[in-house]
Amino acid sequence: MTFRRIKPIVVKEFRQVRRDWVSLMLLILLPAFLMLMVGKALNFDVKSVRLAVFDQDKSSQSRAFIRAFTNSGYFTIAADVTSYRDIETSIESGRALAALVIPADFAKRLDRGEDAPVQVLMDGSNNNTATTALGYMNTIIQTYSANLRAEFMTRRGQRFDPPIELRPKVWYNPNLSSTKFLVPGFIGFILMMSSVISTALSIVREKESGTMEQLAVSPLGTAEIVIGKTLPYFIISLVSSAFVLGIAFVFFDLAVRGAIVWLYLGIVVFLFAALGQGLLISAIAEKQQIAFMMAVLSSILPTFLLSGLVFPIRSMPWLLQILSNVTPVKFFLIIIRGVMLKGVGPDVFWRELLYMLLFAAVTLALAAHIMLRKRRAA
């Protein structure tokens, strides 16, 4: 097996891809475009919570309290409401996400030195946004409350120190932007899509149009045909990965904190695993339609849902946590986020590398086994 023997297939495959410009565009430009859109558009950051305010007190105290919300930058007043019924309609129609109700005796109670209750109503439909928004509201109320207490005590010539003060410190991504988390993940997603689907389809296409038989009667071995057919997609995927990394750097200011060598080591090993999966599909499927369905079901959905791309694996039921190991993207994401955000090297993620190699070995061996058996049977 030498490159000279494989070369004609590689050249032919490249020519075919080039002639089919739709596919080529889908493989190179679309990932880059999607990357751009996704990086710009997607985040879980909860920045301006639409707040409905029902101020029954209308005192300077209650107004100051409301200002604490608007000044925080996290809240915008969506509606000044005058009844509980209004609150209901504004939350139901989605005009407001949360409501703040201040009772009529708010200022009076505080002046008398009594605790003043306020009511917070939250639309919990999206639990994620709701939890974050509740966190903000809690913090604002606590801080405001602590200041009030200190003031109250000073007026009496006493001191008030809250027992504990929390000093949070965030590593790797201090302003907690979700873009920094999602963009590296999306690189894994794109690579998975383009490599699994294109390899799976390129071989099944030949099978379906009957040209696989022609290749099969040629003096080339199965391994040579397969390598010849996957090599172009391997190269295209590498090019595409360089593209998206460039976009991440230029548009999202996401520099690779660690060594780029380790990143590419991760990418190459990951591509082996993804190509292995694509080849396995092409060995099983006889029709493009089926191959595509299998590729979608075994790559898009697990990548989106089981890899930790957006949904934390830790929060899943244990059975799914085990099942999440079926996708090599899970391991790739640990590596790419590690290198890009934390700047770590293989001493931290060697297990993930090994796992992907194992995944590649198993899928390739299985694919070869099935192909050889089918070839012999034919």
Add this chain to the structure above:
Amino acid sequence: MNTVLLIVMKELRQIFRDKRLRFMAIAAPVIQLTVLGYAAVTDVKHVPLVVCDYDRTSISRGLADRFLNSGYFELAGTVDTADGVDEYIEHGRAALALVIPADFSADVLGRHTAQLQVLADGTDGNSANIALAYASMIVNSYSQYLLQDMLDKNPQADLPPRIAPEIRVWHNASLQSRNYMVPGVLAFVLMLITMSMTSMAIVREREIGTMEQLLVTPIRPWQLLFGKLIPYVFIGMIDVTLVLLVAVFWFNVPLRGSVGLLYLCSGLFVLTMLGLGLFVSTVARTQQQALMIAQFAFFIPFMYFSGFVFPIENMPVVIQKITYLVPLRYFMEIIRGIFLKGVGMDVLWPQMLALVAIGVSVFSLAVLRFRRTIE
């Protein structure tokens, strides 16, 4: 009409004869929703916590216990030094670290504010944010408890007033992501199945050459089109029923609104998806292209820009405007509205109208293209 019926029968027979297509049409949506319903959770639970307690008193242990008993955190390990903390976070073995300084209890008892350090791995900004909110809630309540405790021991002191928030959560009181995500997954699965099946329907015939055969018969183009689509409407509605049953009876997602309205809207959505699938199959020359176009031009963008997972209100204004073109967006709003809020047509009519508008335009476009391709 008889001709249409014949094509419908032929198409249905073809779909149900093929074992794999049968699986795709009936079993796949159920399996997908079941698995995805479990996977698509955004709850932040079991946050691995590493504790570094330099103080080692009952007060510092009391604080650590509050973290571990809160149900949000899980002990990943205890370490003696800050270096140990670094190692845990760097290897991803802990997402949050609690560092209690040596003079912690002395400060608390001496009525100085004690400083408590919490380190978070910010890689996943969203989860870190939520974990920090939990931490702040726990610390505040412990702080309040300590204060109360001190006052109980010293009853002459004044307790200054505070603002006590009473929090009530509507629509999803337990803040479970499942109630929000399962209806979303349902919509997504429905799109995936209906669109990929139709987008193949016409290209396949063209690719294997049977389209020409059909065209030389006296069948009119519209009869052919209807004949090819009606089976998928039928399958789409079976799928709606199946996935609804899974959502309600398996995942126990509360269905607060009207089932009739849900079916009506699902019907509108399925028709729109069929229109899109048809459009794809008139654009693509091969099945491969059809699926690639369906995937890259529709599935992936829809997945990201429909509000399925990522809130639309967080997107830049330009992209927010683009999301108005995404039919899945309206169906997401409808299905979540009906499921969680129990709202009716009085609230949802704009979304329904949008679905109809998109459906009609996509269908007209597809039919025009279809007529052109066969002429």
